[in-house]
Amino acid sequence: MKIEHLSASLSGAPCIEARLRQDEALLFQPDAQVQILSADSGEVLFSRDLSAALPVAWLPRGSYALTCHPTGLDLPAGDYRLRLIVFAELARERTALADESMSMRVPQALTAPGLRKEAWSLQSLPGTLPVENLAWNRGHEDWFFRHFDHAALVVTDYLLQQSPLLKGRILDVGCGDGLIDLGIFLRMQPAELVGIDPFRGYERLPDALAASGLPPDLLEDALAGGRLQFRAEDGNAVPYPDDYFDVVVSWGSLEHIAGGYEQTLQEIRRVLKKDGLLFVHPGLYYGALGNHLGEFFDDPFIHLKLPPDELRTAVLSTPPRRMDRAGHVATPAEYWQWYTELNPIRVPDFERELREMGFEPWRVALRSSDLIEYTPELQGYSMQDLATAELYLSAWNRKPGSD
Numbered sequence: 001m002k003i004e005h006l007s008a009s010l011s012g013a014p015c016i017e018a019r020l021r022q023d024e025a026l027l028f029q030p031d032a033q034v035q036i037l038s039a040d041s042g043e044v045l046f047s048r049d050l051s052a053a054l055p056v057a058w059l060p061r062g063s064y065a066l067t068c069h070p071t072g073l074d075l076p077a078g079d080y081r082l083r084l085i086v087f088a089e090l091a092r093e094r095t096a097l098a099d100e101s102m103s104m105r106v107p108q109a110l111t112a113p114g115l116r117k118e119a120w121s122l123q124s125l126p127g128t129l130p131v132e133n134l135a136w137n138r139g140h141e142d143w144f145f146r147h148f149d150h151a152a153l154v155v156t157d158y159l160l161q162q163s164p165l166l167k168g169r170i171l172d173v174g175c176g177d178g179l180i181d182l183g184i185f186l187r188m189q190p191a192e193l194v195g196i197d198p199f200r201g202y203e204r205l206p207d208a209l210a211a212s213g214l215p216p217d218l219l220e221d222a223l224a225g226g227r228l229q230f231r232a233e234d235g236n237a238v239p240y241p242d243d244y245f246d247v248v249v250s251w252g253s254l255e256h257i258a259g260g261y262e263q264t265l266q267e268i269r270r271v272l273k274k275d276g277l278l279f280v281h282p283g284l285y286y287g288a289l290g291n292h293l294g295e296f297f298d299d300p301f302i303h304l305k306l307p308p309d310e311l312r313t314a315v316l317s318t319p320p321r322r323m324d325r326a327g328h329v330a331t332p333a334e335y336w337q338w339y340t341e342l343n344p345i346r347v348p349d350f351e352r353e354l355r356e357m358g359f360e361p362w363r364v365a366l367r368s369s370d371l372i373e374y375t376p377e378l379q380g381y382s383m384q385d386l387a388t389a390e391l392y393l394s395a396w397n398r399k400p401g402s403d
Contacts, residue, residue: 001020001021001022001023001024001027001059001088001097001098002020002021002022002023002097002098003018003019003020003084003086003098003099003100004020004021004063005017005019006018006082006084006100006102007102008082008102008104010104010106010110013069014070014073014110015068016034016067016068016082016084017066017067017068018065018066018067018100019064019065019066020032020063020064020066020086021062021063021064022060022061022062022063022064023061024061025060025061025214025215025217025218025221026058026059026060026061026186026215026218027058027059027088027097028057028058028088028089028090028186028187029051029056029058029088029089029094030056030058030059030086030087030088031050031051031056031086031088031094032049032050032066032068032084032085032086032087033047033048033049033050033085033087034046034047034048034068034082034083034084035047035082035083035084035085036073036082036083036104037080037083038080038081039078039079039080039081039103040079042081045075045080046070046072046073046075048070048118050066050068050120050122052117053118053119053120054120054121054122056122056131057134057136057149058134059131059134060128060129060134060213060214060215060218061128061215062124062127062128062129063125063127063128064122064124064125064128064131065121065122065123065124065125066120066121067120067121067122067123068118068119068120068121069120070118071117071118071119073110073111074110074111075106075109075110075111076106077106077107077108077109077110078105078106079103079104079105079106080103080105080106081101081102081103081104082101082103082104083099083100083101084098084099084101085098085099086098086099089187091187091189092162092187092188133213134212134213135148135149135212143208144179144208144211144212147179147180147183148179148180148182148183149183151179151180151183151251152179152183152184152187153183153187154281155180155249155251155279156184156187158363158365159279159363159365159393159394160247160277160394162188163247163277165246165247165276165277166188166190166246166247167188167189167190167191168190168191168192168245168247169190169191169192169193169194169244169245169246169247170184170190170192170194170245170246170247170248170249171193171194171195171196171238171240171244171245171247171248171249171268171271171272172193172194172195172196172248172249172250172251173235173248173249173250173253173264173268174197174235174250174251174252174253174254174256174257175195175197175201175202175230175253176201176202176253177201177202177204177205177208178201178205178230179205179208180249180251181193181230182205182218182219182222184249185222185227185228186218186222191227192227192229193227193229194229194230194240194245195229195230196230196231196233196234196235196238197232197253198233199232205219205230206219235250235253235257235264235267235268236257236263236264236267237267238267238268238271240271241271242270243271243272243273243274243401244271244273245271245273245276246272246273246276246277247272247276247277247278247279248268248271248272248276248278248279249278249279249280250264250268250278250279250280250281250282251279251280251281252281252282252283254280254282255282255283255284255285255290255342255343256283256338256341256342257341257343258341259341260343261343262353265353265354265357266357269357269358269359269397269399272397273397273401274397274398274400274401275396275397275398276396277362277394277395277396277397278359278394278395278396278397279393279394280393280394280395281390281391281392281393282345282391283345284345284346284347284388284389284390284391285343285344286304286344286382286385286386286388287300287385287387287388287389288300288301288369288386288389289389289390290303290342291303291339291342292335292339292342293315293335293339295320295321295335296314296318296320296321296335297314301377301378301386302314303339304377304378304381305375305377305378312336315335315336315339316336317332318332319332320332320335346385347366347384347385347388347391348384350391354393358397358398358399359396359397359398360396360398361393361394361395362394362395362396363393363394364392364393364394365390365392366388366390366392367388367389367390367391367392368387368388368389369386369387369389372386
C-alpha cells in the first residue's frame with residue numbers, strides 16, 4: 001500500500017487526510033497510525049491508530065480516502081511534523097508498508113478536546129469496490145465472511161492459537177467450496193495446503209470471489225505455485241503417505257460421510273504426523289443445528305419429532321428458503337439424501353472415539369442453545385445432546401513414532 005497524498009487542516013476542527021493506493025490483490029488487517037512530532041526533537045507528541053476505532057479486516061486492490069479528526073490535541077504555537085505510517089499483516093506479522101511525513105506550522109496554540117475518541121473515515125474512491133460492500137463489513141449474514149474470515153480465524157487463532165505447525169503442511173478433509181482453505185492459506189502462508197472433497201465444491205471458488213468483488217489473481221496466484229491445491233479425493237482413502245501433514249482440518253464434514261466417519265478418522269491419524277494437530281468441527285445431529293434442514297423448517301428438532309416418512313414428504317413438498325451458499329443451489333431431493341446420510345454424532349461418543357484412537361484434546365469450545373422446550377416427542381433425548389449446538393475441538397495426534 002502506498003500513500004499518494006497527505007494533508008492536514010488545523011483551522012476549526014482539526015482534520016488529517018490521506019489518499020492511499022493498494023496494488024496487492026488483498027491486504028489483511030490494514031492499519032494507519034497518525035503521529036504529530038516536535039520538529040526540533042522528533043519527540044512523538046500525539047499518536048493514534050485507525051484500528052483502535054475502526055478495525056479493517058482486509059482491503060482489495062484499489063484506491064481509498066482516509067480521514068482522521070483527532071481529539072485530545074494540546075499544541076503550543078510552533079513547528080511540527082505530521083507523520084502517517086501504514087501497516088498491514090503479512091503472514092500474520094504486522095508490517096509497515098508506507099511512511100510519509102510533512103512539515104506542519106501551528107500559528108497559535110491549538111487545543112482540540114473534541115470527541116472522546118478520534119473520528120476516522122475510510123472510503124473507497126471511484127473505481128474501487130465500496131468498503132461498505134466488503135464481506136467482512138456485512139458480517140455473519142454473508143456466506144463469504146462466515147467462511148473466509150470467521151471460520152478461517154476460528155481454526156488458526158481460536159482453536160490452534162497460530163501454532164507454528166500452520167506454517168507446514170495442512171490437509172482439509174471435506175473442504176467444500178474452499179473458502180476456509182483460501183482464508184487460511186493467504187493468512188498463514190503454509191508450505192502446502194491441500195483441500196480434498198469428492199463433490200468438487202471448490203470449483204465454485206472463482207465465482208464466490210468474483211461475487212465478493214475480489215480480483216481473480218488472488219486465487220490464480222495461490223494455485224500457481226502448487227502450494228494451494230484442491231483435489232476430488234475421498235477422506236476414506238487419502239492419497240498421501242504416512243506422517244505427511246502437520247495439521248489436519250475438518251470443518252462440518254464428518255457428519256456428511258455416508259456410512260460413518262471411522263475410516264476417515266483412521267486416515268487422518270495415519271497421514272498426520274506424530275504430535276501434529278487436528279482441528280475438527282462436526283455437526284451434532286441432536287443439537288439445534290444438527291438436521292441441516294433449516295431452509296425447510298423453523299423447528300430445529302423437527303427431525304426428532306416427525307416419523308421418517310412424514311418428514312420426507314414435508315421436505316420434498318416444501319420449497320426451501322434459500323440461504324446464501326456461495327452460488328450452490330440444491331434440490332429438495334438432494335437435501336433429503338444428505339439428511340439420510342447424516343452421522344448422528346454426540347459429543348460424549350465423539351470424545352471417546354478420539355481418545356481411543358490416540359488423539360489428546362488440546363482446546364475445546366462448546367456452543368449451547370439458550371433454552372430447550374421439551375415437548376412429548378423429545379422426552380427420550382438427553383438434555384446435554386439437545387442443548388449442545390456446536391463443538392469445536394483441537395487435539396494432538398499422540399501416536400508412536402520417532403522424535
